[in-house]
Amino acid sequence: MPTEETPTEPTWVTVPPTDSRLQYTGRVEVSSASAVFSHPGVSIKLRFKGDAIELLLKDHGTGNEQTTNHYQLTLDGQSPVKLAVRASQTVYELGRNLPPGEHTVELIKLTESYVGRSELQGFRIHGQLLAPPARPAPRLEFIGDSITCGYGNEVSLLESQNPTTGFHSVNENITRAYGSLTARNLGAEAMTVCYSGRGMYRNNTGSTTNTLPQIYDRVLPDQAAPRWDFTRYTPDIVVLNLGTNDFAPGTPDATRFQAAYTDFVAQLRSYYPRARIICAVGPMLSDSYPPGQNQWTLLQSWVSSVVKGFNDRGDARVHYLAFERQREPYGEDWHPSATTHAAMATRLTEFLRGLP
DSSP, X not given: OOBTTBOOOXXXXXXXXXXXXXXXXXXXXXXXXXXXXXXXXXXEEEEEEEEEEEEEEEEOOOOSSSSXXXXXXXXXXXXXXXXXXXXXXXXXXXXXXXXXXXXXXXXXXXXXXXXXXXXXXXXXXXXXXXXXXXXXXXXXXXXESHHHHTTTTTXXXXXGGOOOOOOOGGGOOGGGSHHXXXXXXXXXXXXXXXXXXXXXXXXXXXXXXXXXXXXXXXXXXXXSOSBOOGGGOOOSEEEEEOOTGGGTTSSXXXXXXXXXXXXXXXXXXXXXXXXXXXXXXXXXXXXXXXXXXXXXXXXXXXXXXXXXXXXXXXOTTEEEEEOOOOXXXXXXXXXXXXXXXXXXXXXXXXXXXXXX
């Protein structure tokens, strides 16, 4: 029989996804079998006492250069490690032969919904699960397109190198995008709802179906169900950065764009009555390309006008922010590089700290 002087040896235990000591951040649908999610930035944190831990995960990415999901693993606050996951594998060793004692683990999905959804099936711990760490405050939510997702931000290309590379999931890292960086600057918790190519009233293909506002209330943006329960996460600040893709097929209709923008901000206000809503623009559009369209000036004018409309109607908690236009080096397909994202985060952090 074990005594106080002879502690019980740790054994392997399986932690189901429903265990309340697993701390989820982001849009996750938890059932008895799995926790399903697809947005970038979804985080799973846990604490345990023991010397080994394994991840049980079923991934639905098809595994090519565009559809391999990547995660960031941080163990005991050490330098993060990038983990590629595959549909053919369901068990991943996260830590082995660790020093006996308490450990912390955080997994963050780095890649966006287009890459594929994931199903957390739990963890195996050689030891015992502990209560989760305290959640940070305040709470932020970032809504956007490929810019917010961090599309191609882990490469740095000069204009002379032709940044038209196509999408590679290994080069997308939400933790180096402006939203995650801003949350880190403020010691805040963040949820991200974003999808490359989606617009406010039309997408970069010209389609007006499945725009970001139309898929916003979904847990998985490519599936009509399940729907997100907005009582599960109430942000103090919402940062909305949409509109770049509306201009991709050419200059959009001003009336339709502003009406869709107004409707979406009103929808956000209905979900979050007290939140500050930051209507941000930039940094990809230009007045010089396509020639003669002045897209950057138009987007700024239209969005600032929408914000003024809310302010004039008595909602002073809707704000306008323009990021500076990006410069080289660029990320993939002329997207902001990690350098530009860092500058955007500095600008946004200063803006948020300066709000009355």
